[in-house]
Amino acid sequence: MSDASVTGVEGEERDDLSTAESKQIRDRSLRLLGSLVRPMRGRLIVSMIAVVISTASQVAGPAIIAYGIDSGLPALLQQNWMPVALAGVAYLLAGVLGAVLIAWFTVLSAQISQAILFDLRRRVFLHTQRLSLEFHESYTSGRIISRQTSDLDAIRELLDSGINQLVQGVLYMVFTAVALFLLDAESGFILLAALVPLAVLTRWFQVRSQRLFRRTRVASAHLIVHFVETMTGIRAVKAFRKEKRNEVEFGGLVEDYRQTNARVIKLFGIYDPGLVLIGNVAVAVVLLVGGFRVIGGGIEVGVLLAAVLYTRRFFDPMEDMAMFYNGYQSATAALEKISGVLEEQPSVPDPEQPVDLWTSKGAVSFDDVAFGYKADRPILPAFDLAVPAGQTIALVGSTGAGKSTLAKLISRFYDPTEGRVTLDGIDLRDLHPKDLRRAIVMVTQEAYLFSGTVADNIAIGKPDATREEIVAAAVAVGADTFIRGLPNGYETDVNKRGGRVSAGQRQLISFARAFLADPAVLILDEATASLDIPSERLVQDALQTLLADRTAIIIAHRLSTVSIADRVLVMERGRIVEDGTPADLISGEGRFAQLHASWRESLV
């Protein structure tokens, strides 16, 4: 990727961003943050008020003590309890108010940050689903998982403690500063002067940590990619003794991650004591200046004491603030990556003005369609094809002839580069997604099972299906017998990646799904490859009834399928080279006749 761009997920792993690029992605992530925080405005204001009051009451502490000593003590010496009692009660009230509000604020801010997180989680999840297969095929699943787990963790960490710390800390400092100014302006100015080195130090930290934090996100994504891949492919790892090699590889990634982390931490290890140093010097200077003023009679001892306490307190939340800033930098780096994913546009976008199609007849047509993943490499050169409603088509040809690509165009996993694919005369690109998915369903060789019960998995075909409907679908495709034989029948948990059911059984379940979905157009892409012959026969019997009144495109290497087809298309190198009824083609001398003959031979 020599053409430098940071749009979307491009250039995600680079850390040599130019200032402009860096700004571009930072702005992008801040916009995202803004859009997340905006709906929370109301609650944020309420919580701010709570924290303002509570902080104010905390800050009042030293002033009340100063009052108690400076006025209460002389008064008490004259047997006047009033001022000191007043001070005591004021201190108690301030304490109670401050504590109650802080507790309330803690809950409130958790509600806000959890709402923000929930919103973000939802957005990323939904967007991941919306992104087209093209994206998923090039963006490792491990990376998208790391975006949704460890990157979100970084943001959660910030929100969890961060917002609390920030709001409280800032207010605490502001109030303390104001109180100090009101008490003794001269000390206030000393404090103000201390802010200059503080700003310089912070800027230094910001610039350096930004880059390092980006690296930690990349390193953690690498770690997760490797981890997920190993755990998903554990059988192959074991069978080919990859464990030791993996440990070395993973160890390298762990070390990478550790080093980037350690570097960030070291940076913080300079920043944090730096802040303490600035604070302590400020305290000493206030003491020095104030001391001379007390001797000169400029201020009371109580005022000096309060000034010193305030200055000290001003820097108290500094460590928390620094940690917040650290977390903020880390979270922004994560937000940058997440906002990159969110910026990706699906190459198969939902229509802006969707056309409804409540009931589909199932007529599919390719008008001058051409397709290629890359412009210079056409997979399917321009062609026309009309599939009348209700027709069953067998798509035949060698591996790589473009059969699956054709199927993916009908199910709109991809959009054609030229021309249009229509359903009942409506361009698929204009069709409302709900109608498209209801009308057209594709079953592939890879029959993925989600964790949950067998019934849950079948119900993916129709989420509101009753148990009767689910069972009926399973019976129809011949899956009922084996499902009833499972430990808990339809309620059996299929476990991780369907560990306990065989590949053939998974295909049966996925068939039942399609049966339940009851689409107008059904596409079967090698959907029976792992079935044994009797099961396949059952499926085919079921298909014959199922396909009677709907359109079907069946891709199968085993030509037994052809017997239920009305029409056969033979593909070669992206072109349809033969098109006719099975009987016509078999009796001819073309490609299909040869294929069919050799297939017949292979049978018993």
Added chain:
Amino acid sequence: MSEKPGSDAAGTVAVLLRLRPYAAKALPRIYTAMVVSLAASAVALAIPQVLQWMVDGPLTDGDAGQIWLAFGIVLALGVFEAVLIGARRALVLTPGTHVEARMRNALYAHLEDLPVAFHDRWPSGQLLSRAVSDLNLIRRWLSFGLVLLVVNVLTLIGGLVILLTLNWVLGLIFALAAIPVIAYSFSFERRYSRVARLSQDQAGDLATSVEESVHGIRVLKAFGRSRYALKRFENQAEQLRGTEIEKAKAIAGIWLYLTLIPDLAFGVCLVVGVWLASTGQSSVGELVAFFATGTVLLFPIWSMGYFLAMTLDAKTATLRFFEVMDSENTITDPVSPAVIEGGRGELSFDDVHFRYQDAPESFPDLIDGVTLTVRPGETMALVGLTGSGKSTLTALTTRIYDVTGGAVRVDGVDVRDLSRDDLRTRIAMAFEEATLFSQTVRENVLLGRPEASEAELREALDIAQASFVDDLPQGLDTKVGEEGLSLSGGQRQRLALARAIAARPSILVLDDPLSALDVDTEALVEAALRRVLATTTALIVAHRPSTVALADRVALLQDGRVTAVGTHSELLATSEHYRFVISSLEADEQQNDEQNQEVTT
């Protein structure tokens, strides 16, 4: 995952102590950091004492020179404190990352070692959340939480002692205030531990959902069920949100105590202190020092809530970590592995039984007494209905699972007596689901024998008819698997086959290796495969007659038992079930056959 979290302080300590082996190297530095940190706190506490001296001394006397001295001391102490804090960070944080890395590597190695049965049971998101988030938590607690928790406690004790020496009455008031806080913290621990654990588990479940939604994206898209998946995800995220808010409420509870009680104590101290000063039992300087010291103590008190919560988070994370680490590996290498001298590659099953541990008792064994011998150099096809146990039987050969009865033997040696490495070098497998890793084609094919020559690699690719690799953008060096290029099912399957062949095993176990190939390619692969199979022992799961044709003999598997063994034609002639399983002839043709037979009889 069902284990009850330890519910008392002793439990927490006991759990956290288990981290010692991983943290051993870092411990000296952690202890040093505590000392340094304590020194920093002592310095911070010393500053108010200087103030007291100044108020009672120079300020009353009006001695300017002494003020310079006080300034010098406060400045020196301040610089010293900063240096100590820097030293604390330098001491602890890098070793902390090493502990984290060590634990992560150990977890990974253990997970790789654990049997497949473990992985079947554990959702991968739960493993991921342990490997990433939980270990992060533990690192931060070790290098930060632990040090500051200890230091804070000691600081508080030290501060209290100072307060008591400054003025025992006021100090006592302050000390008594600690009692309700400590009492409350016990109930806090119980409450918080429970929700912390829940939240970590729920985060793991959420990670599982994320993984599944990504891995199963094709199904979700094909059925347009993204919204449905979102609903499920939202439900889980909603639960997690609820738990997190529970957590916040627990924290709010302890915060309330931690801010309220010291403030109340301060208020009382103020009144009492002024009264003491008015009666001459205390000096103004003493009061100043008392409150200044108290103020220094406020932040350690408040932050106790934070560190307590962090400690409990670390405890539950540690529990979760050890749940995996404590999982016993049931498939291990023998103490003194047997060695096969130049074995010829005989594979035999001797009354083999297998059942999943959690299968209900009423269920028969999945593999229910299989006795079968594949002779050296012989190719045996395994035929049977979906679910008859074919894949399971192949998995037993390389100890993906271990038999629950009987034995699988290679050249007469029980596979459990061989080292796993040795066994898996002798037997290479191709699974029906072809797993490719994000590596180059070359690395993927040479997975079982990285040292193989270019010619051997070529040969394997040729046999598997995988010449398509030369058309890939970077040929053999193209990255495949998840990252980069996506291959079709047939292409993946051929690479997986090439991988098994390239490993040059003495026994090949192929689980339906040609299911995704078209008829032509299949014929080519079969022709080439014959050459390999002529000299290699092979067990091949087959669904199609064409694959069966590769085999010398066929074993028919029926409900976990081998019911017939023989050549293809023998079985066709003698076994009705075999004809049922393998014959693709139209049903009516079969009926005709049967009728004809009836007629002849």
